[in-house]
């Protein structure tokens with residue numbers, strides 16, 4: 001099974017090309033997310049120009065991601081009690097969850113997070129129909145929307 005993704009082509013325009021890529025299977029501790037939308041960010045341009053380091057052709061950018069849970073990999077702990085179809089956002093910070101920074105609620109300082117940022121570093125992102133991400137980066141929409149739902 002394949003899906004469409006906007007993949008990195010090279011460091012000159014056009015930076016992206018739409019390709020059919022194999023639908024990923026979520027690995028251990030990962031969740032497969034069906035993408036609802038991704039933001040296009042100026043950081044994408046920095047990425048394309050190599051400002052964050054070299055980017056391999058075929059890499060899928062997109063680090064502002066919302067979607068729905070599609071599937072669970074083995075050994076997912078699922079502390080949120082997520083079910084297939086639940087709306088989620090995907091954090092571009094993917095901490096390890098165990099270091100001193102994570103333990104103190106400062107996941108943005110986690111050393112592990114610097115090497116895995118969906119759509120920016122190490123992990124394919126959301127300019128695609130699907131992506132797999134470590135479950136620690138998958139946040140239920142209900143936890144985010146508690147600040148916004150009262151306008152509905």
Ligand SMILES: [Zn+2]
Nearest residue numbers: 096099102110
């Ligand atoms: Zn950490």
